[in-house]
Amino acid sequence: PAPKALATTASAGLALTSGNRDTSTLNLGYELSYDPKTRNIVKSDGLYLRGKTEGDLTTDRLGLNGRDEYKLRDRAFAYGQLQYLADQFKNIDYLVAPTGGFGYRLSDTARTKLSVDAGVGGVWEKRLTGVVQKTGAVTMSEKLTHQLSASAALSQSFAALYKTNDFDDALYIFGASLAASVTARTQLKVEVLDTYK
Secondary structure, eight states, X not given: OOOOSEEEEEEEEEEEEOSSSOEEEEEEEEEEEEOOSSSEEEEEEEEEEEEEEXXXXXXXXXXXXXXXXXXXXXXXXXXXXXXXXXXXXXXXXXXXXXEEEEEEEEEESSSEEEEEEXXXXXXXEEOSSSOEEEXXXXXXXXXXXXXXXXXXXEEXXXXXXXXXXXXXXXXXXXXXEEEEESSSSOEEEEEEEEEEO
């Protein structure tokens, strides 16, 4: 069938272990893409992680992203983006970063998609103990998706956000996943996510 303009994905995971240590981990996520086959593509994604070990909170993270890409040429595009992150174990009460810039699709085939981009904007960050810090931001990112077969896909992404008043105070996010279709509407996905502040 012809691809739909709106594509959505919802995901959830729960892990409970007992023995030497009792742990519980919950994750909820979504991905949304609106591509009416014009020059604009709107994307959004979010991920919530929460974990406890022996009753103590060990993970508490919420990340949300919204992005609008506008095609300039065959592979070049401009974009506007809004990023939100809250992670108490990275000492981030909240971080909001609206940015915009330009990108290029190095590969844009049905099997392999690879894009890079860079932009500028602003960042508002509040630590758990402290006042809101406001400064300029410089961003760069890379995203790869490769279809291994008709039912399996490999994805990898990297994003960096630098503060213009202190380039050492940066945020790096790396992700990699392997997904395999179980049915026409469900898939099993294993994902690694590393956030470094």
